[in-house]
Amino acid sequence: MARIIGGVGTSHVPSIGAAIDHGKVDDPYWRPLFEGVQPARKWIEKMKPDVAIVVYNDHASRFALDMTPTFAIGMGERFSPHDEGYGPRPVPVCQGDPALAWHLAESLVLKDEFDIAMVSEMTVDHGLTVPLSLLFGQPEAWPCRIIPLCVNVIQYPQPTALRCLRLGQALRRAIDAYEPDLKVAIFGTGGMSHQLQGERAGLINADYDKMWLDKMESDPQSLARISHTELLREAGSEGLEIIMWLIMRGALDSSVRRIHRFYHVPASNTAYGMLIMENA
Ligand code: DHB
Ligand code: FE
Numbered sequence: 001m002a003r004i005i006g007g008v009g010t011s012h013v014p015s016i017g018a019a020i021d022h023g024k025v026d027d028p029y030w031r032p033l034f035e036g037v038q039p040a041r042k043w044i045e046k047m048k049p050d051v052a053i054v055v056y057n058d059h060a061s062r063f064a065l066d067m068t069p070t071f072a073i074g075m076g077e078r079f080s081p082h083d084e085g086y087g088p089r090p091v092p093v094c095q096g097d098p099a100l101a102w103h104l105a106e107s108l109v110l111k112d113e114f115d116i117a118m119v120s121e122m123t124v125d126h127g128l129t130v131p132l133s134l135l136f137g138q139p140e141a142w143p144c145r146i147i148p149l150c151v152n153v154i155q156y157p158q159p160t161a162l163r164c165l166r167l168g169q170a171l172r173r174a175i176d177a178y179e180p181d182l183k184v185a186i187f188g189t190g191g192m193s194h195q196l197q198g199e200r201a202g203l204i205n206a207d208y209d210k211m212w213l214d215k216m217e218s219d220p221q222s223l224a225r226i227s228h229t230e231l232l233r234e235a236g237s238e239g240l241e242i243i244m245w246l247i248m249r250g251a252l253d254s255s256v257r258r259i260h261r262f263y264h265v266p267a268s269n270t271a272y273g274m275l276i277m278e279n280a
Helices: 014-021 031-036 038-047 098-111 126-136 161-176 206-218 220-224 228-235 239-250
Strands: 003-010 051-056 071-074 117-119 145-151 183-189 256-267 270-279
Touching: 003 038, 003 126, 003 161, 003 239, 014 126, 031 038, 031 256, 031 270, 038 126, 038 183, 038 256, 038 270, 051 126, 051 239, 071 098, 098 145, 098 161, 126 145, 126 183, 145 239, 161 183, 161 220, 161 239, 183 239, 206 220, 206 228, 206 239, 206 256, 206 270, 220 239, 228 239
Parallel strands: 003 183, 051 145, 051 183, 071 117
Antiparallel strands: 003 270, 071 145, 256 270
16 A cells, blocks of 8 residues: 655745756855755655655746646646746656546545646646755656645635645545555645745744744644734745645644754745654
């Protein structure tokens, strides 16, 4: 049977991808961040997942604002990096897992009544590719299959934090019921506090981010009750991305063991956070 081997929460700041692509990881500005994520590389190399479900948001790349699925799953054989204005990132094309993606969609829709959009053709932007680069470096091919799970966190009305936690729980039921013997990792990406525009551009709230990191381990139910208004106020206009971590968290047991935790400011205009957990 398939089983969840662990969850990774990580920000997906685009300039981290640019630093990797342009050989800047040892620059004084970037070195502390890349040192801080080294344990994640070691962990995933040891765990060797067969598939990673990557929960991320599309930043008006594949889905322009004329069509905004609340939740969408990539069903295809492959997903290429999107051109976000500087040409597509020089990263491998993701190999998908259509069989598992169909199983997840079937279980979500028919068993758990999550009406997820099914997308066969999709490109993936920095929300997905930057976490892969952080975890896997610069290989010729990504070392596991990838299922993109895209969440609308940019266009009102976004799903609630509680809905995200419940989606993670539904994904877990689906994974547990999948026959093939697969090791599945789940990534929740985005956050932490950041605001890219307007009067409060550059906002970072380290105390609030650390509270999220604490409770992500110990009390995700309380995070699931947090309103969008609180997130906007405390974590900035783009800080809402953090609700995607709750999808990852919902797919884990209620009791987890922390493998790695790292928090660093600044990464571009944002706070960078990482949390890796296994079932206890
Ligand atoms: C930036 C963009 C993001 O999507 C994000 O999550 C964090 C930072 C940026 O443009 O700096
Ligand atoms: Fe983002």
